[in-house]
Amino acid sequence: GELYCSLPNPRNVHFESVNMKNVLHWSAPEGMGDGVLYKVKYSVYGVGKWIRKPECRNTNRTWCDLSSETSDYEEQYYASVKAFLNGRCSDWVETARFNPLTDTKIDPPMVSVSSTEKSIAIILTAPEKWKRSPERESVSLLQVYPGLQYNVSVLNKKTKKRWFFSINNNTLLVPWLEPGTAYCVSAQIHVPTPLLHSGFSKEYCISTLKDKTA
Amino acid sequence: TVGNKIFHFGPCRVSMSMTEIRSGFNTIKANIQARDPIRTLSILSYPHSLHKVKSSDRCCVSHQLFNFYVDKVFRHCRTEDPYINRKISSIANSFLSIRRNFQQCQEQKNCVCDQESLEKLKQVLENYEGLNVTAAAMKALGELDILLDWME
Amino acid sequence: EDALLPAPQNISILSTNMKHFLTWSPVMVQGETVRYSVEFQGEYEREYANESWIPICECSLMAATECNITEDISATVAYNLRVRANAGTRRSEWGTLKGFFNRVTTSLTPPLMKVIADGYHLLVELEDMGPAFQFCVLYWKKGQESRMQQKVVKEASSVVHLDTMEAGLDYCVKAQAYVEAINRSSSFSQTKCVRAQGGTSVWL
Numbered sequence: 001g002e003l004y005c006s007l008p009n010p011r012n013v014h015f016e017s018v019n020m021k022n023v024l025h026w027s028a029p030e031g032m033g034d035g036v037l038y039k040v041k042y043s044v045y046g047v048g049k050w051i052r053k054p055e056c057r058n059t060n061r062t063w064c065d066l067s068s069e070t071s072d073y074e075e076q077y078y079a080s081v082k083a084f085l086n087g088r089c090s091d092w093v094e095t096a097r098f099n100p101l102t103d104t105k106i107d108p109p110m111v112s113v114s115s116t117e118k119s120i121a122i123i124l125t126a127p128e129k130w131k132r133s134p135e136r137e138s139v140s141l142l143q144v145y146p147g148l149q150y151n152v153s154v155l156n157k158k159t160k161k162r163w164f165f166s167i168n169n170n171t172l173l174v175p176w177l178e179p180g181t182a183y184c185v186s187a188q189i190h191v192p193t194p195l196l197h198s199g200f201s202k203e204y205c206i207s208t209l210k211d212k213t214a
Numbered sequence: 215t216v217g218n219k220i221f222h223f224g225p226c227r228v229s230m231s232m233t234e235i236r237s238g239f240n241t242i243k244a245n246i247q248a249r250d251p252i253r254t255l256s257i258l259s260y261p262h263s264l265h266k267v268k269s270s271d272r273c274c275v276s277h278q279l280f281n282f283y284v285d286k287v288f289r290h291c292r293t294e295d296p297y298i299n300r301k302i303s304s305i306a307n308s309f310l311s312i313r314r315n316f317q318q319c320q321e322q323k324n325c326v327c328d329q330e331s332l333e334k335l336k337q338v339l340e341n342y343e344g345l346n347v348t349a350a351a352m353k354a355l356g357e358l359d360i361l362l363d364w365m366e
Numbered sequence: 367e368d369a370l371l372p373a374p375q376n377i378s379i380l381s382t383n384m385k386h387f388l389t390w391s392p393v394m395v396q397g398e399t400v401r402y403s404v405e406f407q408g409e410y411e412r413e414y415a416n417e418s419w420i421p422i423c424e425c426s427l428m429a430a431t432e433c434n435i436t437e438d439i440s441a442t443v444a445y446n447l448r449v450r451a452n453a454g455t456r457r458s459e460w461g462t463l464k465g466f467f468n469r470v471t472t473s474l475t476p477p478l479m480k481v482i483a484d485g486y487h488l489l490v491e492l493e494d495m496g497p498a499f500q501f502c503v504l505y506w507k508k509g510q511e512s513r514m515q516q517k518v519v520k521e522a523s524s525v526v527h528l529d530t531m532e533a534g535l536d537y538c539v540k541a542q543a544y545v546e547a548i549n550r551s552s553s554f555s556q557t558k559c560v561r562a563q564g565g566t567s568v569w570l
Contacts, residue, residue: 046256074265076360078253097247097356101363102240151521161484164524176486176530193219193232193366194359231547234440289414296423300438303420307408307441 007090010038010081014095015066017104019141021130022070024056024079025063029090037084040064045076045097058084067130073100073144102194106141108201109150109170109187117209119175124150124187126170145191153200157182166190179211221365223273226319230312232366235305239358242301247356249293250349257341257350258357264364267334274327276365277316278335283354283361284309286342290351302355371395371451371458374402374431379447379463381472384498384545388425388433390461393451401427401452405460406435409443419448427452442548444468474543474552477501477522481539483560488529488537492522498545503528508536508559518544533564 008029016025028036040056043049056064070077077098083090110125126148129139142148152165152172158181165172177183184205189198219232258264258279267275288306293299319325327335342350374390381387393400404425411418425433439445444466451458478493492501501519505528519526519541531537538559543552 043253045253046259048254074263074363075259096244099359099363102359153524154527156484159484162525163484163487163489163527165527166520174527178485194236194363195233229549231441234547238440284410284414288410296421300420300422303406303408303411304438304440306410306414307443310408310410310413311442 005089005091007083007085007088008032009090009093010062010083011093013079013081013093015070015077015079015098015103017098017100019107019127019130020067020071020073020100020104020144021065022067022098022100022104023063023065024081024095026081026093028062029083032083032085035085036060038062038064039082039084040066040079041092042066042069042077042079045078050080068132070098070100071130071132076100101144102196104196106189106191106196106198108198109189111185111187111201111204113183113185113204113206115183115206115208117179117211118177119173120154120177120183120185120206120208122152122172122174122185122187124152124170124172126189141189145196147192149190149192151188151190151200153186153188155184155203157184157205177208179208182207219366221276223276223319223325226273226322226324228273228276228312228315228319230315230365231308232362235308236359236362238301238305238308239362242298243356243359245293245295245298246291246352250353250356252345252349252353255341255344255353256357256360257338257354258360260341261337262334264334264360267331267364271328271331271334272365273316273319273325275331275334277313277320277325278327278331279338279361280309280313280316282335282338282342283358284313287351287354290347291355305358371400371453371456373459373461374449374451375461377447377449377461377463379467381467381469383475383495383543384436384469384472384547385434385496386436386439386467386469386472388435388447388449388463390431390449392431393453393458395453398453399429401429402431402433402449403427403452404433404435404447404449406438407446407448408441409445412446419446439467439469442468442470470548470550472545472548474545474550476552476555477541477543479539479541479555479558481558481560482525483531483537483562485563486531486533487527488531488539488560488562489525489527490519490539490541491525492519492541494522495543498547499543500546501541502544502551503539503541504554505529505537505539507532508538531562533562536561 011027013026037058040053041050080092080094107127112123126142155162184203186200186203188200221228376391405419448460448462480491482489503517504514506514540554540557542554
């Protein structure tokens with residue numbers, strides 16, 4: 001039967017999602033920390049039942065990975081946490097409704113750069129959607145968000161001038177550059193609807209080759 | 215960018231200010247969904263998700279759902295919060311503007327409902343009318359992202 | 367509560383580049399501060415919500431005679447707008463804008479534009495006119511107006527790369543603003559030309 005639920009509730013129960021790796025997070029009840037255990041359940045919005053998460057039963061962690069249980073991004077979800085300490089328990093505390101498609105954060109794209117004497121070639125790779133195990137087939141976020149675009153910044157380290165490109169495909173060739181000059185590239189993902197964008201990646205710098213004739 | 219999106223339903227093209235609607239909805243989503251305590255029923259997704267709708271039926275189902283929101287839902291969504299009411303008004307007026315675009319498709323006979331889509335729409339109305347009107351309207355408004363996600 | 371105050375007059379809309387302002391003449395009351403409140407009514411409210419009016423909190427009991435209604439005029443439908451004066455416990459009748467306002471009538475100005483030749487690269491920097499805007503940029507080799515090329519620029523917050531240029535040639539650029547939500551464009555900006563490296567760079 002239910003224990004006597006007079007323990008203060010867990011706080012700030014919410015999903016943190018990156019590339020659809022959906023992890024439930026919460027804070028310990030006010031003024032408590034050590035020794036508190038938790039259990040977690042989740043439900044699909046519109047479907048009747050709550051489902052317990054066995055791996056997060058009697059856990060002392062304040063997070064629980066529900067990526068597997070919330071991997072269908074055509075559905076929306078709730079999750080809930082209950083705290084236990086010395087035979088007392090708290091109420092169940094629920095998240096807001098979680099929509100993986102619109103509530104996930106997107107990592108910047110991977111950037112690879114190569115150069116010739118007068119040009120640099122940039123290849124961008126969108127991050128993959130979270131998957132259950134490495135053997136599983138990868139799904140690019142490009143497949144999840146077909147309208148995905150890239151904003152690319154190219155900085156001439158000598159002149160300190162920065163140019164921006166907005167491209168739909170994942171390759172960009174910038175010709176007619178100065179030989180023997182360092183250029184730094186960073187890129188961002190932009191999804192027009194539902195309106196999402198990543199931060200800019202770190203800068204990848206490369207130099208054009210020296211002019212052999214000079 | 216506040217972008218329109220041109221939806222192609224066969225030969226029919228419907229322009230929709232999706233980004234404006236989404237950004238309006240995102241500002242009130244948590245507030246509206248928190249007013250809906252019923253986790254066990256979805257108006258748009260019960261018993262079958264909108265994603266089960268055949269692509270040939272998308273125009274008709276979309277059009278009829280816009281009618282559903284304009285005719286039945288928004289008018290019962292008045293809240294005690296003036297800011298929320300303003301955002302609901304902007305979504306409702308955007309839906310009205312989009313519905314007009316759909317009507318042009320309807321007149322060109324490019325947006326016809328077949329039996330299967332009529333069944334789906336009937337189920338949505340049954341789900342809606344199974345609740346008291348304010349609870350139903352708030353639940354339907356809170357499910358706007360289900361409609362937008364499916365349409366996009 | 368007696369309505370002794372005169373209703374605000376000369377109510378009008380100033381709408382430029384999708385920024386919409388309601389303005390009116392001040393109501394003068396000797397020795398008292400007059401404050402104003404603004405409400406709007408969209409087509410939805412007229413047809414489906416018993417002609418209800420919605421207050422704009424930011425323009426409630428304010429002293430100014432101008433209200434920024436941009437955030438509330440967020441659909442391409444006909445809106446009614448009204449304003450009322452308040453002084454102490456007294457207030458006026460509503461003064462209503464004559465005719466409807468639809469954002470499709472906003473006036474659109476061509477974007478401010480800076481054209482840059484950086485070596486063999488043609489770049490453009492455009493005025494940030496707000497989230498509703500994107501830009502159609504046309505560019506061509508001087509003297510070859512028949513072979514114009516076009517680029518749509520969705521975000522104006524930076525120096526945008528247009529194309530590479532042939533050494534020493536002059537390239538010309540002009541741009542217009544486009545608002546998808548109302549499917550309208552501004553007129554084109556002034557044409558500006560620059561010269562690619564390999565010749566004297568001249569700002570024309």
